[in-house]
Structure formats: structure tokens, C-alpha cells
Amino acid sequence: MVEIARREFQSGKTTDIKFRKANLRGLLHFYQENETELADAVYADLGRIPDETIVAEISLLLRDVKTMLANVEHWSQQKTVGRSLATLLDWPYVRPQPRGLVLILSAWNYPLQLSLLPLSGAIAAGCCAVLKPSELAPATAALLADRLPRYLESSCYPVVCGGVPESQRLLQLRFDHVFFTGSTAVGRLVAAAASQHLTPVTLELGGKSPVYLDDSVNMEYAARRILWGKTVNLGQTCIAPDYLLCTKATEEAFLEAGRRVLHQWFGERPEDSPSLGRMLNKRHFSRVRKLLENSGRVALGGRCFEEALIIEPTVLTDVRAEDPVMEEEIFGPVLPIITVSSADDAIRFINSRTPHALSLYIFSSRRDVKDRFIRETDSGTVMCNDTMYHAIVEQLPFGGVGTSGMGAYHGKHSFDTFSHYKPVLERNYNPVAELCCSVRYPPYEPTKTRLAKLLLKNPAVPDLSAVKYTIVFLLGLLSIYLIRVFAQALGYEDRLPDFLA
Structure with a gap:
């Protein structure tokens, strides 16, 4: 299967713009004609209601592939770059070329989006791609394996189902790029395996994404936006707000507003609410419950329903930096609050944590506060006065930094990830150009050196296009x-x- 896909790429068929558009249109029809089945498959895997899947995954996929179709021809064109005095009579340009055969290893928490967004970028760039969906979302993986070949050129875009052994076998093979979404621990293994072939990787990982909240905000709005980020998909989102930093007075105002918000959304019995998802499995449920039980004090929520795999949206107070809930990414509906004395204290706390945040959330109406957090902390992305919403802006690159990942995608950035921008310089036999460049030839003389310095020290000639x-x-x-x-x-x-x- 992998060798067939490689031969297909080597044949050159995927570089043709008509071929790319035909397969992107196939992906579009796949979404349009299978929306109900896709949402039902995710419900079977995650217990997430279809409405949430349609909004959080399928709608974004539809927009993404339409963006690819509208722009792929333009993005694929070569671009002339600026000239200097030394290249004034030459033609320098950059030509995007597909990286080749790529491997996409996706995660279970958004099993459609995390599989198909990178796939559309690979198709648009002209690559062949082997897609390996997560075995932890088996219904979705089976549906992709069954239906995608009906809409795409299956020899160019095969789907491989299976677990860890299948992933390991794939990583032993040579690919031209590996795109992985998952935990930092597994990301290290993927990077190590890819390094055996010197294969470049894109790693979309995780991390503890902090929230800073001050008293300048509309607390009702802030509570909604923070708790929404913590409860969508029951907190099982890589960019979910992980912990909250605020003063004691702000904490009290947040708890008061948060109590009202959670009651409005889920009522007295959140476990009966159709709008609340469930944990993936008992192992993940037990892991999050253990974090909850061994850290801080429950201020809101806190109930756990093992049979239903539901953990009530929970806010913890009196949390210490060394508590278990602060040691790893929570990946569940538990929000610990760390009290700080000021924005300075919050910045110091964030910078003292070893893992790099995937996202940083700043809730403040003060321009100087927002600027300080953006300037003085390190994270893959930043959002002010909301959570997770930045991930739907396809004009923004989405990706981590340090231990939260490397590389980025979404929109044009997906096309860029799967493209090699080949630099080309074309030169003719113009005698004037030859005369200017003859300073490089032996024998070397002071006059030639002075002329060479003159040609090379000047900045690029202004773009007159x-x-x-x-x-x-x-x-x-x-x-x-x-x-x-x-x-x-x-x-x-x-x-x-x-x-x-």
C-alpha cells in the first residue's frame, strides 16, 4: 500500500492541478454526503452529541476544503523574488513543490478534523498521503477506511486502520514528511523514528494552557468563555484552558459567575444533560478523577459517574503548584485555580513551568497587560478574552512551540507544511551580467574585491512590480x-x- 502510493507520486499524477482539484472536490462531496454518518460515528466513539461534531468538526472541514479549492491554483504558482545589484539581470523565483509521500497520524479527540484537515493540505500541495486514524476512535476510523476510497484516488490516499503495532510499522518506513497529532510523549517517539530517515515532521502536541484573569473584564462573559473551553468535548481538547491564574478577589467573582453559567448550561443534574460529553474510556476517566481527588478543594462540581464515564465540570481552589493536577495536561473538565498577587506574579508562574504552553489565554481589558503577557511568555498561540476560538481562524497558523509541538497548519499554512519552496535562480549569457560577475574569477585583485563588495553590500533593489x-x-x-x-x-x-x- 505504501509502495503503491509512492509509485503514484513518482508518476507525477498528483502534481497536476486538475487532479488535485478533483480529489479536493471528492473530499467536499464526502463531507456533504456523509455528515450524519460521520457525526454518528463520533458519537459512538466519544459520546459527543452530533450537533457539537457538526459545528466543531464538519463545518470547519467543509470551509477548509472550499478554501483549498478556491486557492490551490494560485498557491501553486511560482513567485518571483527581489533582485540585488549582483542579480539585477537574473530571474530569481520560488516554486512550491509537493514534499512527496506523507504519513498522517491523527488523534482520537477530534477524529475527523485532526485526520482530514492535514489530508486536504497534502492533497492541495500535490502529495500522496497515508492516513492512519486513531485506534481509540474505532467507529470513525472504520468509516473513513470504508468511505474515503469512494471519493478519493485510493491508491494515492490509502487509509490504514489498526493500533500501536501498525503505527510502529509505518514509522519504520521512509516517508517524505510525517504529520503527527497527539501527546508530547508519543511525539518524541515519532520524531525519533522519523529521524532514522531524516524525515521532517510536524508535531501537533499538547501542554498546559494557562488562563490569566483580572478584574477589568465582564466577569459573566469571561466565565462563559473560559468554562465553554473547559467543557466542550468534556475538556478533551489540546487547546482547552488547563488552569486559571487570578487574585483571590477575582477568584470569588469568577466562582459566583461560573456557578450561574454551569447551572444555565447543564442544570442540577449535568450527568443527564445531552449537551455534556463523556470521557473516552475508563482509563482516562480514572486518571482525571484521581487528579481531582488529590488536588486542592472542590469549589464547583466535582461529582463523577463511572458507569456513564462522566465527570461533572469542576473548579478547584486552594491548588498548589506541586499538586498532581498541575503536573500534567488535564485533558478533562477540571479547572484548577492558582491564586496570584498580580500580573507580574502570573507571568513568573507561567515561565517557571517547564513545558511550553500550546495556547495562552489572557482575560483583561488593559492593553498593557495583554502586551506584557504576549511579549514576556512563550506559547504556540495566544488569545485575548476568549478561549479556543482562534483555532477556527484559518488565516492564522495553528501549532505549538518547544514541547507543545513544531510546525503549523490550517488554511494556506497546511499547503505550506506539505510543500517544499524550491528556490531557483535563472541566468542567461548576457555580456553585461558576465562582466559584472567576472570579479569572482581568478586572479584576485584589489579592484575586483572592491567591485565585489560594492555589488554585494547594497540591499535588494526595490520591488517595482x-x-x-x-x-x-x-x-x-x-x-x-x-x-x-x-x-x-x-x-x-x-x-x-x-x-x-
Whole structure:
């Protein structure tokens, strides 16, 4: 299967823009014609209601593939770059070329989005791709394996189902790029395996994403936005807010607003609410419950329902930095609060934590506070006054830094991830260019050295590509002026259309 896909890429068929568009249209039809089945498969795997899957996954996938279809031809064109004095008569440009055969290893928590967003980028870039969905979402994986070949060129985009052994066997093979979404621990193993072939990797990992909250905000809105980020998919999101930093007074205001918000959303019995998902399995349930039971004090929620795999949305107070809940990414609906004395204290706390945050959330109406957190902390992404919403902005690159990942994707950035931007410099046999560049030839002399320094020290020649558009615009204005002059001279002014009058 992998070798077949490699031969297909080597044949050159996937580089053809018509081929790419045909398969992107196939992906679009796959989403449109299988929306109900896809949402039902995710419900079977995660217990997430179909409405949430349609909004959080399928709608984003539809928009993504439409973006690819609208832009792939333009993105694939070569781009001329600036010239310097030394290359004034040359033609330097960059040509995007597909990386080749890529491997996509996706995660279980958003099993559609995390599989198919990178796949659409690979298709748009002209790659062949082997997709390995997570074995922890078996219904979704089976549906992708069964249905995708009906819409895509299956020899170019095969789907491999299975568990850890299948993933390990795939990683033993040579790919031209590996795209992995999952935990930092597994990401290290993926990077190590890829390094055996010197294969570049994109790692979309996780980390503890902090929230800073001060007293300048609308607390009702802030509580909704923070708790939404913590309860969607029952907190099983890599960019979910992981812990909250605020003063004691702000904590009390947040708890008061949070209590109202959770009651409005889930009522007295959250375990009966159809809007609340469930933990993936008993192992994950037990892990999060243990964190909850051994850290801080329960201020909101706290109940656990093992048979249903539901943990009530929970807020913990009196949490210490060394508590278990602060040692690893929670990946569940538990929000610990660490009290700090000021924004300075919060920044010091964030920077003292070894793992890099995937996302940082700043809830403040003060410009100086937002600027300080953005400037003085390190994270893959930052969002001010909301949580997770930045992930739907496809014009923004999405990715981590340090232990939270490397590389980025979404929109044009997905195309870039699966493309090699090949630099090309074309030179002809112009005698003037040859004369200028003859300073590089032996024998070396002081005069040649001075001329070489002159040619190389000057910055790039200004880009004059806009000049032709300016000339066309000015010619258009001149044409309008001349038409009005002739019309006036011939007595036809009253016959001119309004835009020329």
C-alpha cells in the first residue's frame, strides 16, 4: 500500500492541478454526503452529541476544503523574488513543490478534523498521503477506511486502520514528511523514528494552557468563555484552558459567575444533560478523577459517574503548584485555580513551568497587560478574552512551540507544511551580467574585491512590480479625461454615462 502510493507520486499524477482539484472536490462531496454518518460515528466513539461534531468538526472541514479549492491554483504558482545589484539581470523565483509521500497520524479527540484537515493540505500541495486514524476512535476510523476510497484516488490516499503495532510499522518506513497529532510523549517517539530517515515532521502536541484573569473584564462573559473551553468535548481538547491564574478577589467573582453559567448550561443534574460529553474510556476517566481527588478543594462540581464515564465540570481552589493536577495536561473538565498577587506574579508562574504552553489565554481589558503577557511568555498561540476560538481562524497558523509541538497548519499554512519552496535562480549569457560577475574569477585583485563588495553590500533593489499597475491606472484616468474633452468639443456631453460625466 505504501509502495503503491509512492509509485503514484513518482508518476507525477498528483502534481497536476486538475487532479488535485478533483480529489479536493471528492473530499467536499464526502463531507456533504456523509455528515450524519460521520457525526454518528463520533458519537459512538466519544459520546459527543452530533450537533457539537457538526459545528466543531464538519463545518470547519467543509470551509477548509472550499478554501483549498478556491486557492490551490494560485498557491501553486511560482513567485518571483527581489533582485540585488549582483542579480539585477537574473530571474530569481520560488516554486512550491509537493514534499512527496506523507504519513498522517491523527488523534482520537477530534477524529475527523485532526485526520482530514492535514489530508486536504497534502492533497492541495500535490502529495500522496497515508492516513492512519486513531485506534481509540474505532467507529470513525472504520468509516473513513470504508468511505474515503469512494471519493478519493485510493491508491494515492490509502487509509490504514489498526493500533500501536501498525503505527510502529509505518514509522519504520521512509516517508517524505510525517504529520503527527497527539501527546508530547508519543511525539518524541515519532520524531525519533522519523529521524532514522531524516524525515521532517510536524508535531501537533499538547501542554498546559494557562488562563490569566483580572478584574477589568465582564466577569459573566469571561466565565462563559473560559468554562465553554473547559467543557466542550468534556475538556478533551489540546487547546482547552488547563488552569486559571487570578487574585483571590477575582477568584470569588469568577466562582459566583461560573456557578450561574454551569447551572444555565447543564442544570442540577449535568450527568443527564445531552449537551455534556463523556470521557473516552475508563482509563482516562480514572486518571482525571484521581487528579481531582488529590488536588486542592472542590469549589464547583466535582461529582463523577463511572458507569456513564462522566465527570461533572469542576473548579478547584486552594491548588498548589506541586499538586498532581498541575503536573500534567488535564485533558478533562477540571479547572484548577492558582491564586496570584498580580500580573507580574502570573507571568513568573507561567515561565517557571517547564513545558511550553500550546495556547495562552489572557482575560483583561488593559492593553498593557495583554502586551506584557504576549511579549514576556512563550506559547504556540495566544488569545485575548476568549478561549479556543482562534483555532477556527484559518488565516492564522495553528501549532505549538518547544514541547507543545513544531510546525503549523490550517488554511494556506497546511499547503505550506506539505510543500517544499524550491528556490531557483535563472541566468542567461548576457555580456553585461558576465562582466559584472567576472570579479569572482581568478586572479584576485584589489579592484575586483572592491567591485565585489560594492555589488554585494547594497540591499535588494526595490520591488517595482506595482509600477505597471500604477501606469495602467493612470492611463485609465487619462482616457476618461480625453473622452470628456472630446465629448465637450463635439457637443455630446449630455450623452456621456454618469461615471464619465
